Amino acid sequence: MTTSHSSAPVGARTAPLTARRSRGTKVRRQRVKAAWLFLTPMLVALALVAGWPLFRTFFLSFTDASLSDLGTANFIGFENYLVHDNGRWFGIMADPVWWQSVWNTVYFSVVAVSLKVKFGVIVALILNAEFKGRTIVRAAVLIPWAIPTIVSAQMWAWMLNDQFGIINHMLMGVGVIDDPIAWTASATYSMWAVIMVDVWKTIPFVALLVLAALQMLPKDCYEAAEVDGIHPVRVFFKVTLPLVTPALMVAVIFRLLDALRVFDVIYVLTSNSTSTMSMSVYARQQLVEFQDVGYGSAASTLLFLIIALATVAYIYAGRKQLQLGGDA
Known part of the structure; x- marks a missing residue:
């Protein structure tokens, strides 16, 4: 009488595979967590050094801010980019x-x-x-x-x-x-x-x-x-x-x-x-x-x-x- 491995219960054969997948998923999660942990200081520094000035520049582009007095800037929308007034186009997009x-x-x-x-x-x-x-x-x-x-x-x-x-x-x-x-x-x-x-x-x-x-x-x-x-x-x-x-x-x-x-x-x-x-x-x-x-x-x-x-x-x-x- 011969015995075959196929006679083993399905649950017994899939249990090691499930365990390996679970360990692999856990390891990947730990690696991702460690990666974000190391990247966080750099991302914070990048946000402060580059992100905030970029946002500030983007915001000021919609104002009439002057270098002599930034505190009195008024919101003017897209007038710095392009505006039509009295039959003429003004703004940076109309500047040759x-x-x-x-x-x-x-x-x-x-x-x-x-x-x-x-x-x-x-x-x-x-x-x-x-x-x-x-x-x-x-x-x-x-x-x-x-x-x-x-x-x-x-x-x-x-x-x-x-x-x-x-x-x-x-x-x-x-x-x-x-x-x-x-x-x-x-x-x-x-x-x-x-x-x-x-x-x-x-x-x-x-x-x-x-x-x-x-x-x-x-x-x-x-x-x-x-x-x-x-x-x-x-x-x-x-x-x-x-x-x-x-x-x-x-x-x-x-x-x-x-x-x-x-x-x-x-x-x-x-x-x-x-x-x-x-x-x-x-x-x-x-x-x-x-x-x-x-x-x-x-x-x-x-x-x-x-x-x-x-x-x-x-x-x-x-x-x-x-x-x-x-x-x-």
Whole structure:
């Protein structure tokens, strides 16, 4: 007579499984509780440091608050944003200077981030190669990133000066230009001067992230490609670039956020020039120089919304791209 495990009661067989599930659920609850316990101080600090000023700015954007007397602010609704009166539109949405600053910011962000990514990848590939003195070169590349932005912007402002700047002196010395160029005062060259300074400053950040990703890549892929005689350029686009894409996405989102809220490098180099004015410079001008806190808060609120939408759109597009790449 043979016996079978199937003859055991169903309750006896499911009891261990139920107990394991119960223990797993309890462990997950404990982990979630511990996570919230550790996150609470950070969330409280974030609410005080970022949440309250953001809410305050949002509230002031619906008032006629002035920097000279914030206590007498009156609620005016959406008049700072857009209002129609006597057949004309008023408010920040009807201000051509605001839309010029939006265009300047978008143009600066797209061009600067694109150049940072391209040159950052090139620098990372060079630093990843084996050559004598690589450690010293890696340390030297980080110098622009280590210099504070205000210091580097002021340094470049002196170098780009049309009277005593070394850039004009060098270009005239080799015969590229005949007369000095006002790089930061000319509407033709000022935006490109700002982009050049910002790219020079932040290329090391992108290069560092990509270099870290390159050093984590599996060597067997490259050994197999070398054995098969595949051209290095094709290996880069088919193997290296897809593998470092997650690191590039992180670099792009950080640089994009900084570019959309850029202030210091533009303000130091070109001050309030409309040819390079960013949204942050526009908001600062309304808040400080014109002392219109309500109008400046409206500009700051729109800047926050634009950055938030751009971030969400980029993350969504990045996830879709990674999903398509994984399916392929």
